[in-house]
Amino acid sequence: MKVLGFETSCDETSCAVVEVGRKVISNVVFSQIIDHQKYGGVFPELASRRHVEKIVDVYKNALTQANLTLKEIDVVAVTVQPGLVGSLLVGVNFAKGLALYAKKPLVAVDHLKGHVASNYITHSGLKPPFLCLVVSGGHTQIINVVDYVQHEVMGRTMDDAAGEVLDKVGRVLGLQYPAGVAIDALAKTGNRKRYKLPRPQVKSSDLDFSFSGLKTAALNVIQCEQLKVGINIPDMAASFQGAVVDVLLEKLSIAMREKNAARFCLAGGVCANSELRTKAAAWADCCGFESFFPAFEFCGDNAAMVAAQGYYEFNAGNIACWDLNPLL
Ligand code: KG4
Ligand code: ZN
Numbered sequence: 326m327k328v329l330g331f332e333t334s335c336d337e338t339s340c341a342v343v344e345v346g347r348k349v350i351s352n353v354v355f356s357q358i359i360d361h362q363k364y365g366g367v368f369p370e371l372a373s374r375r376h377v378e379k380i381v382d383v384y385k386n387a388l389t390q391a392n393l394t395l396k397e398i399d400v401v402a403v404t405v406q407p408g409l410v411g412s413l414l415v416g417v418n419f420a421k422g423l424a425l426y427a428k429k430p431l432v433a434v435d436h437l438k439g440h441v442a443s444n445y446i447t448h449s450g451l452k453p454p455f456l457c458l459v460v461s462g463g464h465t466q467i468i469n470v471v472d473y474v475q476h477e478v479m480g481r482t483m484d485d486a487a488g489e490v491l492d493k494v495g496r497v498l499g500l501q502y503p504a505g506v507a508i509d510a511l512a513k514t515g516n517r518k519r520y521k522l523p524r525p526q527v528k529s530s531d532l533d534f535s536f537s538g539l540k541t542a543a544l545n546v547i548q549c550e551q552l553k554v555g556i557n558i559p560d561m562a563a564s565f566q567g568a569v570v571d572v573l574l575e576k577l578s579i580a581m582r583e584k585n586a587a588r589f590c591l592a593g594g595v596c597a598n599s600e601l602r603t604k605a606a607a608w609a610d611c612c613g614f615e616s617f618f619p620a621f622e623f624c625g626d627n628a629a630m631v632a633a634q635g636y637y638e639f640n641a642g643n644i645a646c647w648d649l650n651p652l653l
Pocket of ligand 1: 504509598
């Protein structure tokens with residue numbers, strides 16, 4: 326079974342074809358990052374307009390690269406939530422029109438379930454149950470993946486997401502949006518002990534995150550240091566990234582204990598981070614856990630993960646109605 330997937334929840338316009346939820350036949354991603362860099366973050370109306378301009382080309386390229394016609398597609402899947410509503414509407418309406426015209430079933434996919442599914446297209450033998458730490462620009466959640474479609478959120482951020490604070494602190498350090506990649510690179514040469522930053526929420530036994538206080542603490546240190554000797558950017562990158570990674574892994578370890586779990590996955594744009602991957606892998610080895618990370622190309626937003634999850638939603642009988650509409 327071949328699923329055609331669409332992803333337009335933020336600033337990537339993407340279309341992919343995935344077979345039986347596992348084999349990526351094509352995955353075309355048009356990134357709008359350059360358009361948004363001059364605003365220091367995603368400009369929502371511009372994002373919607375770029376999706377409108379690009380979606381036809383991206384769709385045609387995905388079919389061409391797969392060497393398939395629309396007739397040979399079995400199901401059309403699309404990200405329905407969460408995300409920027411104007412951006413989601415473009416993908417939902419395009420997918421709806423296509424499915425209606427081609428008489429194919431339409432399937433709605435939750436963006437975070439899509440991120441979890443990026444692990445299925447990377448690890449062919451991986452099956453639920455497992456826990457998944459989803460860390461992206463918009464979300465930070467620990468999810469109990471009970472089965473392919475039943476996901477229980479065990480903890481989430483009460484304010485900013487991990488990617489969001491990396492981007493915001495990076496912006497103050499003069500790094501271009503999205504700053505997560507640059508922080509990752511700079512941190513490799515920095516001293517993570519140079520600046521003392523808090524590890525918010527690690528002492529509480531619940532599984533929620535709070536990154537906004539950590540962001541403010543870092544911004545205060547940057548401001549104070551600028552008045553004195555000036556900030557050492559690699560050292561701040563290493564200190565800040567270190568604090569974010571410590572909090573993420575500490576909460577994941579509490580969740581693993583709570584569920585008596587033996588396997589976990591990472592997912593989302595921030596799981597491309599080298600420190601997070603290295604530490605998570607070392608911790609898993611030490612505790613005897615099995616760990617799974619998506620291939621780098623599937624960490625950020627892409628339609629292959631949406632098509633993969635779409636396959637499992639279809640198998641579970643979750644077919645969307647024609648009045649499908651992104652939720653606010
Ligand atoms: O999953 P994603 O592409 O979009 C959302 O759903 O939000 O995640 C984007 C986020 C951005 O905040 C970006 O800075 C971050 O992922 N990111 C990274 C790295 N690569 C991307 N953060 C840390 N280290 C990286 N290597
Ligand atoms: Zn995402």
